[in-house]
Amino acid sequence: MKRIILFALLSTSSFVLSMAQQRNSAYEAYIEKYKGIAIEQMQRHKIPASITLAQGILESGAGRSELAQKSNNHFGIKRGSDWQGPTVTHHDDQRGEHFRKYDSVEESFEDHSRFLLRERYQRLFRLSILDYKGWARGLKACGYATSPVYADRLIELIELYKLNDLDEDPNNPRIYIPEPIEPTPEIHLNYRVRTLNNNLSCTIARKGDTWELLAEDLHMPLHKLLEFNEAFEDVPIHDGDFIYLQKKASKGPKDMKGQWHKVTADDSMYSIAQRYGIRLRNLYKLNYKDEDYQPLPGDLLRVR
Numbered sequence: 001m002k003r004i005i006l007f008a009l010l011s012t013s014s015f016v017l018s019m020a021q022q023r024n025s026a027y028e029a030y031i032e033k034y035k036g037i038a039i040e041q042m043q044r045h046k047i048p049a050s051i052t053l054a055q056g057i058l059e060s061g062a063g064r065s066e067l068a069q070k071s072n073n074h075f076g077i078k079r080g081s082d083w084q085g086p087t088v089t090h091h092d093d094q095r096g097e098h099f100r101k102y103d104s105v106e107e108s109f110e111d112h113s114r115f116l117l118r119e120r121y122q123r124l125f126r127l128s129i130l131d132y133k134g135w136a137r138g139l140k141a142c143g144y145a146t147s148p149v150y151a152d153r154l155i156e157l158i159e160l161y162k163l164n165d166l167d168e169d170p171n172n173p174r175i176y177i178p179e180p181i182e183p184t185p186e187i188h189l190n191y192r193v194r195t196l197n198n199n200l201s202c203t204i205a206r207k208g209d210t211w212e213l214l215a216e217d218l219h220m221p222l223h224k225l226l227e228f229n230e231a232f233e234d235v236p237i238h239d240g241d242f243i244y245l246q247k248k249a250s251k252g253p254k255d256m257k258g259q260w261h262k263v264t265a266d267d268s269m270y271s272i273a274q275r276y277g278i279r280l281r282n283l284y285k286l287n288y289k290d291e292d293y294q295p296l297p298g299d300l301l302r303v304r
Contacts, residue, residue: 212233
């Protein structure tokens with residue numbers, strides 16, 4: 001018995017060391033690329049985003065497995081009797097097994113969530129969505145995987161990459177409601193005040209401002225001002241808007257990490273991008289939306 005326990009301890013220690021060594025760009029790139037989808041699945045199906053991402057990393061080799069690359073299958077889900085979609089043949093526990101093939105990675109993540117909605121895994125949904133350890137051990141107990149260290153591997157991944165920072169109760173999310181803008185003046189440009197937002201140089205628009213007037217007051221070419229603000233001359237300017245004097249950032253302010261912007265009736269994707277100093281295309285990308293998306297009051301959007 002002691003030899004068995006010692007072996008288990010050594011195996012666990014080796015795994016922790018191995019995990020530390022594997023904290024690399026491939027794992028981090030996978031998390032950055034797919035965390036938005038995992039969060040959407042969490043909101044829709046109440047499965048912790050940390051669990052989904054950790055399983056995706058393990059089952060797909062961080063997106064590098066043959067199944068993931070050729071079939072968009074990130075969770076190694078086999079065909080099953082209820083699957084009506086396309087399949088591929090792959091050697092796994094046995095040779096020539098049939099696995100599900102998806103048109104997109106999003107479809108694979110959605111099917112994984114629906115797989116966990118089966119009766120076999122229903123007891124997991126009695127756990128808190130913040131209890132990633134309970135979910136990991138519950139998956140093993142419900143027979144999701146045969147490996148005796150499957151739960152430990154999920155937990156190590158989650159803690160090593162802090163994936164649990166993404167988890168939040170969809171019924172009580174951390175929502176950020178913007179406060180009134182009160183800029184701290186730094187220097188004056190004629191009678192315009194320069195300030196910072198998202199660490200970007202900008203000024204604050206006043207009632208009656210036009211792009212031409214702003215460009216003149218700021219001694220800046222009109223086309224540059226429009227470029228920095230992703231605007232055309234007919235884009236309206238409102239009192240209190242941030243007007244950027246340099247290219248906007250790819251992400252919003254650091255203090256918005258893990259928080260949401262709650263859309264109001266006056267919001268548009270453009271106004272939200274201006275509010276947080278983020279490029280418009282990046283705002284769409286962070287939320288996995290296309291340019292046809294129109295935010296509705298109450299929608300929750302990430303800006304970082």
